[in-house]
Amino acid sequence: MDGAPPPPSPAGLSAYVAVSQLLGLALLATTGAWLGRYRGGVAWHSPLQFNAHPLCMVLAMVFLQGDGIIAVFESHRTKGIPDMYSLHSWCGMATFVLYLLQWFLGCGFFLFPGASFSLRGSYKPQHIFFGITLFILSITSCLLGITEMLLFKISDSYSHFVPEGILANTLGVLLVAFGLVVGYVLTREEWKRPPLAEELALSMDFKTLTEGESPGGGSQ
Amino acid sequence: MDGAPPPPSPAGLSAYVAVSQLLGLALLATTGAWLGRYRGGVAWHSPLQFNAHPLCMVLAMVFLQGDGIIAVFESHRTKGIPDMYSLHSWCGMATFVLYLLQWFLGCGFFLFPGASFSLRGSYKPQHIFFGITLFILSITSCLLGITEMLLFKISDSYSHFVPEGILANTLGVLLVAFGLVVGYVLTREEWKRPPLAEELALSMDFKTLTEGESPGGGSQ
Numbered sequence: 001m002d003g004a005p006p007p008p009s010p011a012g013l014s015a016y017v018a019v020s021q022l023l024g025l026a027l028l029a030t031t032g033a034w035l036g037r038y039r040g041g042v043a044w045h046s047p048l049q050f051n052a053h054p055l056c057m058v059l060a061m062v063f064l065q066g067d068g069i070i071a072v073f074e075s076h077r078t079k080g081i082p083d084m085y086s087l088h089s090w091c092g093m094a095t096f097v098l099y100l101l102q103w104f105l106g107c108g109f110f111l112f113p114g115a116s117f118s119l120r121g122s123y124k125p126q127h128i129f130f131g132i133t134l135f136i137l138s139i140t141s142c143l144l145g146i147t148e149m150l151l152f153k154i155s156d157s158y159s160h161f162v163p164e165g166i167l168a169n170t171l172g173v174l175l176v177a178f179g180l181v182v183g184y185v186l187t188r189e190e191w192k193r194p195p196l197a198e199e200l201a202l203s204m205d206f207k208t209l210t211e212g213e214s215p216g217g218g219s220q
Numbered sequence: 221m222d223g224a225p226p227p228p229s230p231a232g233l234s235a236y237v238a239v240s241q242l243l244g245l246a247l248l249a250t251t252g253a254w255l256g257r258y259r260g261g262v263a264w265h266s267p268l269q270f271n272a273h274p275l276c277m278v279l280a281m282v283f284l285q286g287d288g289i290i291a292v293f294e295s296h297r298t299k300g301i302p303d304m305y306s307l308h309s310w311c312g313m314a315t316f317v318l319y320l321l322q323w324f325l326g327c328g329f330f331l332f333p334g335a336s337f338s339l340r341g342s343y344k345p346q347h348i349f350f351g352i353t354l355f356i357l358s359i360t361s362c363l364l365g366i367t368e369m370l371l372f373k374i375s376d377s378y379s380h381f382v383p384e385g386i387l388a389n390t391l392g393v394l395l396v397a398f399g400l401v402v403g404y405v406l407t408r409e410e411w412k413r414p415p416l417a418e419e420l421a422l423s424m425d426f427k428t429l430t431e432g433e434s435p436g437g438g439s440q
Contacts, residue, residue, distance in 0.1 A: 082379045087367050087392040094396070129407060133400060140360050140396075144367050147307050151371040159302045172307040176314070176360075180353060187349060187407075 013191045016181060023178040030171045031055055038164045039153075050075040054145060069096055088144035095137040102130050132186055139179040143172050233411045240401040247394040251275055254391060258384045259373075270295040274365055289316055308364035315357040322350050352406055359399040363392050 035042055035051045042051040050072065069092075076083050084093065109115045109123045146168050150158050158165045185191060255262055255271045262271040273292040289312075296303050304313065329335045329343045366388050370378050378385045405411060 082381075085379045085381055085385060087363060087370070087389045090389050090393060091363070091396065094393070125408075129404060133403065136356055137396070140363060143307060143311070143360060143364055147364050147367050148371065150307070151368065151375070155371070155375075159305045161302070161305055165305060169307045169310050173310060173314070176311065176357070183353065184349060188345075 013185065013188075016185045020178065020181040020185060023174060023181060027171060027174040027178055028059065030167065030174055034164070034167050034171060038167070047078075049078070054142070054149070069093075086144075086148060088141060088148050091137065091144055092141040095134060095141050098130070098137070099134055102127070102134060132183065135182065136179060139175050142175050146172050233405065233408075236401060236405045240398065240405060243394060243398040243401060247391060247398055248279065250387065250391045250394055254384070254387050258387070267298075269298070274362070274369070289313075306364075306368060308361060308368050311357065311364055312361040315354060315361050318350070318357070319354055322347070322354060352403065355402065356399060359395050362395050366392050 031054060035055055039051050040048055042048055042055050044052060072089075073083060075081075083089065105123070106127055109120055109127070115123075150165060150168055154162060154164055251274060255275055259271050260268055262268055262275050264272060270292065273289075273295070292309075293303060295301075303309065325343070326347055329340055329347070335343075370385060370388055374382060374384055
């Protein structure tokens with residue numbers, strides 16, 4: 001409260017963020033190499049539609065995960081494969097549904113003016129925890145998907161250390177390394193952005209006006 | 221610095237710890253049910269030796285992980301299956317090796333008197349981060365192992381929602397839930413144990429005597 005917090009040391013943080021971005025690019029490139037070189041590439045209205053699923057799911061760490069989910073269901077329907085029977089599908093769907101929930105709760109608590117500041121303050125650590133948890137669950141779902149695909153496609157040769165198996169395993173290791181570096185950056189106390197002066201002033205003013213009270217509607 | 225921190229609220233913490241222990245017992249029981257009911261049980265010098273691997277690996281969250289690693293290599297040798305080709309084996313071995321590293325670094329920094337207090341202070345957050353990371357990696361390796369085992373054993377019937385598949389998927393979901401609750405308990409600021417009075421006094425005294433200096437030997 002007495003004085004603004006000191007500015008964070010940007011040197012170490014920048015290096016870690018750079019490594020995380022390089023790892024992110026490397027895993028996108030490895031995914032592309034695997035699908036392009038061994039699995040015939042990616043196309044939407046074709047037998048290659050399934051391949052849009054891993055590609056979109058990895059891209060989704062940067063962009064969206066919706067397209068990847070649609071691709072797998074359409075591909076299953078075309079080929080007569082049942083949906084949602086595997087552990088990968090259960091974990092992937094749980095991640096997707098919990099992401100939606102996180103998004104709706106985030107909107108409800110932080111975007112709409114109905115939530116009191118004390119309520120926002122008590123929800124914020126949960127939102128941060130579940131954000132990191134969902135990121136980890138996304139990576140775990142990718143690892144399960146890699147294992148599934150290898151055992152569906154190359155179960156006879158996987159144990160002979162064929163190049164496709166090693167490439168896909170390497171993708172898995174890159175995913176873990178990516179998660180590790182991003183997780184490290186996210187959880188360092190000294191790298192947390194201190195609140196800006198105008199944010200502090202604004203929240204203080206509103207806090208005084210509405211302490212423990214919702215300025216908006218009822219319980220709904 | 222001014223006054224001891226307030227005692228943490230034990231009510232909420234106790235409930236979460238209780239839930240984590242119940243989940244832990246539930247996942248041990250589910251592992252036992254799967255191996256006992258569908259996979260013929262567990263025995264060491266027999267074709268069932270492989271089954272000691274998942275059982276020991278899940279038990280290892282409470283006890284040790286060494287036996288589980290030995291079981292899979294001996295089982296592979298007996299059956300002529302190559303080692304270390306799958307993503308599950310890579311993740312599992314990485315977890316095991318990193319656990320050993322964490323253990324040695326932990327001993328080096330905290331048990332032996334050679335490390336300075338400033339060095340200990342700067343290593344402690346890394347030790348905590350990697351402890352949680354290894355716990356998550358353990359669970360991820362279990363999920364990959366479940367998927368592998370199902371696709372090796374029941375690849376023909378898995379997509380028909382057979383009971384074994386659903387039971388094993390449920391075990392995977394329990395592992396995720398267990399990790400979630402334990403991860404939540406571990407990362408709550410307000411549930412961190414404050415330093416005891418004697419620990420504070422002791423470290424202060426030593427800190428004054430050895431500030432930034434190692435009381436012990438050289439760089440080795």
